Amino acid sequence: QSVLTQPPSASGTPGQRVTISCSGSSSNIGSNIVNWYQQVPGTAPKLLMYSNNQRPSGVPDRFSGSKSGTSASLAISGLQSEDEADYYCAAWDDSLNGWLFGGGTKLTVL
Amino acid sequence: EVQLVESGGGLIQPGGSLRLSCAASGFTFSSYWMHWVRQAPGKGLVWVSRIKSDGSNTTYADSVKGRFTISRDNAKNTLYLQMNSLRAEDTAVYYCARATSGSMDVWGQGSTVTVSS
Numbered sequence: 001q002s003v004l005t006q007p008p009s010a011s012g013t014p015g016q017r018v019t020i021s022c023s024g025s026s027s028n029i030g031s032n033i034v035n036w037y038q039q040v041p042g043t044a045p046k047l048l049m050y051s052n053n054q055r056p057s058g059v060p061d062r063f064s065g066s067k068s069g070t071s072a073s074l075a076i077s078g079l080q081s082e083d084e085a086d087y088y089c090a091a092w093d094d095s096l097n098g099w100l101f102g103g104g105t106k107l108t109v110l
Numbered sequence: 111e112v113q114l115v116e117s118g119g120g121l122i123q124p125g126g127s128l129r130l131s132c133a134a135s136g137f138t139f140s141s142y143w144m145h146w147v148r149q150a151p152g153k154g155l156v157w158v159s160r161i162k163s164d165g166s167n168t169t170y171a172d173s174v175k176g177r178f179t180i181s182r183d184n185a186k187n188t189l190y191l192q193m194n195s196l197r198a199e200d201t202a203v204y205y206c207a208r209a210t211s212g213s214m215d216v217w218g219q220g221s222t223v224t225v226s227s
Contacts, residue, residue: 035213037155044205044220045147045155050213088155092212098171099145099157 004028004089004102011108017077020105022089024070028100032092034072036065039086039104048087049074076107084109112136112216114206119221126196130221132189132206137216140164140184143209146191148202149220156202159191160209174200196225 005023012018022034036049047056049065052072064075072091076083089102118130132144146158159170159180168180179192189206204221207214 033212037214039155044217045207045214046217047213047215050211050215054211056215086154090155090157090214096172098169099160101147101155101157104154 003093003096004091004100006087006089006102006105008103009106009108011110012076012079013110014079014081016079017075018079018107019076020074020087020089020107022072022074022102024072024091024100026070027095028070028091028093029067029072030070031094034065034067035090036074037088037090037101039088040084041086045088079109081109083107112208114208114216114218116204116206116218116221119204119223121224121226122196123227124197124225126225127192127194128196128223130191130193130204130206130223132191132218134187134189134208137208139182139187144180144182144189145207145209145214146180146189147205147207147214147217148200149205150199150202153202158204161189193223196223198225201225 033051037045038048039045052067053065062078086104088104093100113135115133145160161168161180165182177195181190206218208216
């Protein structure tokens with residue numbers, strides 16, 4: 001069971017804004033950066049957001065990230081059908097001395 | 111083009127051993143920490159192990175500690191994962207990933223490991 005907690009599913013219609021949450025603790029999100037990964041089923045994960053709110057080159061500015069205390073969130077505005085994928089948050093955990101991934105959120109574009 | 115290509119997966123009996131390889135190209139492999147991440151069928155991502163750029167420092171998830179060994183050959187631009195005493199719960203797609211700025215910015219396509227009798 002993941003120590004980073006994400007909602008298993010989220011949905012929205014094209015053009016809407018959707019937010020995905022990631023809840024952790026003081027040993028992970030509370031003291032380390034958060035990254036987000038996007039995975040289209042059957043393909044490899046792709047880095048979507050790093051250092052809480054930094055977008056890699058090529059990621060549209062419709063995607064934004066934030067962190068507050070022991071929680072983080074990923075927001076997607078202007079939802080598009082191509083955004084349908086699984087989204088994972090990740091953070092280093094000082095107690096486990098390893099990386100943690102959230103359980104993943106399956107985003108459906110209705 | 112920056113690329114990671116895994117190989118070495120397959121069907122193996124419980125208790126058996128397997129070595130995965132990850133061939134890197136398009137970047138200076140010896141300058142980067144590297145990771146292994148796995149994903150069981152229908153499940154989420156799970157971090158397995160990481161290794162420092164020069165191979166001098168390694169870290170493992172508790173679930174594989176003592177059974178898996180990560181290593182690298184910088185002269186061959188290749189990352190390895192030696193997996194021993196394999197269990198059914200090790201069945202997964204194994205990805206190698208490059209570490210940058212505290213994230214995993216480049217991923218391979220994955221190699222499938224199935225542990226079954």
